[in-house]
Amino acid sequence: MSILVAGGAGFIGAALCAKLLELGHTVICVDSLQTGSAQAVDRLRTFARFTFLHQDIVQPLNAGQLGQVEQVYNLACPASPLHYQQDPVKTIETNVIGTRNLLELARVVRARFLLASTSEVYGSPQRKPQREDYWGNVNTTGPRACYDEGKRCAEALVQAYHTQHQVDIRIARIFNTYGPGMQRDDGRVVSNFVTRILDGDPIEIYGDGHQTRCFCYVDDMVDALIALMSSDCTTPMNLGSDREVSVANLAHLVGQTLEKPIIVRHMPALVDDPQERRPDLEKCFRVLGWRATTSLEAGLLKTSAFFAQTQENIHA
Ligand SMILES: NC(=O)c1ccc[n+]([C@@H]2O[C@H](COP(=O)([O-])OP(=O)(O)OC[C@H]3O[C@@H](n4cnc5c(N)ncnc54)[C@H](O)[C@@H]3O)[C@@H](O)[C@H]2O)c1
Known part of the structure; x- marks a missing residue:
């Protein structure tokens, strides 16, 4: 086709x-x-x-x-x-x-x-x-x-x-x-957390970090x-995925995955940043028989490996 x-x-x-x-x-x-x-x-x-x-x-x-x-x-x-x-x-x-x-x-x-x-x-x-x-x-x-x-x-x-x-x-x-192929500096939460923690830099959490997303x-x-x-x-x-994770929790998960300490810098909340985000996936399961199969932990591991490799290429 x-x-x-x-x-x-x-x-x-x-x-x-x-x-x-x-x-x-x-x-x-x-x-x-x-x-x-x-x-x-x-x-x-x-x-x-x-x-x-x-x-x-x-x-x-x-x-x-x-x-x-x-x-x-x-x-x-x-x-x-x-x-x-x-x-x-x-x-x-x-x-x-x-x-x-x-x-x-x-x-x-x-x-x-x-x-x-x-x-x-x-x-x-x-x-x-x-x-x-x-x-x-x-x-x-x-x-x-x-x-x-x-x-x-x-x-x-x-x-x-x-x-x-x-x-x-x-x-x-x-x-x-999220996943491999994201750009380091695109300002998205996963790429942001992974690259900063890899670099040993503080990560920025906007608002109280209780806002949720599904990745x-x-x-x-x-x-x-x-x-x-x-x-x-x-x-x-x-x-998408319907496993809901707070931004603060995501930071901890990334830290655990990379086995690195995280330093958090709290920033003012962003304008109109949605507080809760979780899809109802009943329709996609019923119509497509589809469900995401990669766990967040496994996906973060692959994403971290991708960014670690990109960083090595930059420093080589
Ligand atoms: N990544 C996510 O989490 C997410 C979530 C919801 C929706 N989406 C949607 O999925 C699509 C892809 O997202 P992504 O994460 O790959 O974004 P991305 O920014 O990485 O990719 C977008 C691509 O579109 C190209 N593009 C932008 N404007 C264009 C134009 N006027 N003409 C031709 N090309 C143009 C860019 O150069 C880029 O290659 C987008 O439409 C986005 O709105 C993504």
Whole structure:
């Protein structure tokens, strides 16, 4: 099958491209390299079935140039608050205009379309666990709005293309995902804790550290995305882990995994930082028969080994 992955040079995208290639598919990766890594793309170039197109999805894609495409995954969008808040207008454009350009392509070539949406569409949720029929609690003008509202509009757009143009759609609401391939300085909590503890630096905990997240290992997420794309479910679906861990607890787990002491520096709470985050995964288990299989401890070990190796390469 010929599959286009927008955002394929990013953290999840590169792992998805690698898995699709391993499964024997032809992969066209479209990426502006805004946050993605050229190194990730270079590694994939060893496959003859892999093509890289250096393009911003805010610019229309040329269906003629791409040839046959049967599936489109849209993962293109910076996922870390540090990155998406650097240029909030661009983040909205990527989610809205970029998603529209990819939907147009899917409409013209009659490809199935999957949107990588996010748990952030629930904002700071007033219900726990969050089920797909919960409409969320989002601040439309806060610092996270460009991402949260951008993704909410992207979901609405995907639904509109389904209703109005019969595009075959999938909507994945991805919860926190971590693992090898993350960037050291991307400001996400796992990469932050692991790299700082490895370096012997203090880790920063924003607020009281009681805010919770559920962390899913990247290989599990890639399997879930492929399973959702292969299913016939056209309504939004939560994907992730439902093991809830406080940020303070995560710090201790990372310290234990690395067998290193942790030094904590307490920082003021971040604006609009959700206090609780846990998906209801009943739908994804019922429809896809999918559950994350990598424990947080095992995933943290692999992630730590990845960062330790990257650090050795830097110092070599
Ligand atoms: N990682 C997570 O925990 C998580 C959680 C929820 C949702 N998601 C979603 O999954 C997707 C992938 O996340 P990630 O963690 O791999 O992020 P990432 O920042 O590592 O990767 C995003 C990729 O998209 C590319 N990109 C950004 N804007 C673009 C544009 N205008 N045109 C072309 N390419 C562009 C970047 O260069 C990068 O390669 C994102 O859409 C994100 O919103 C991720």
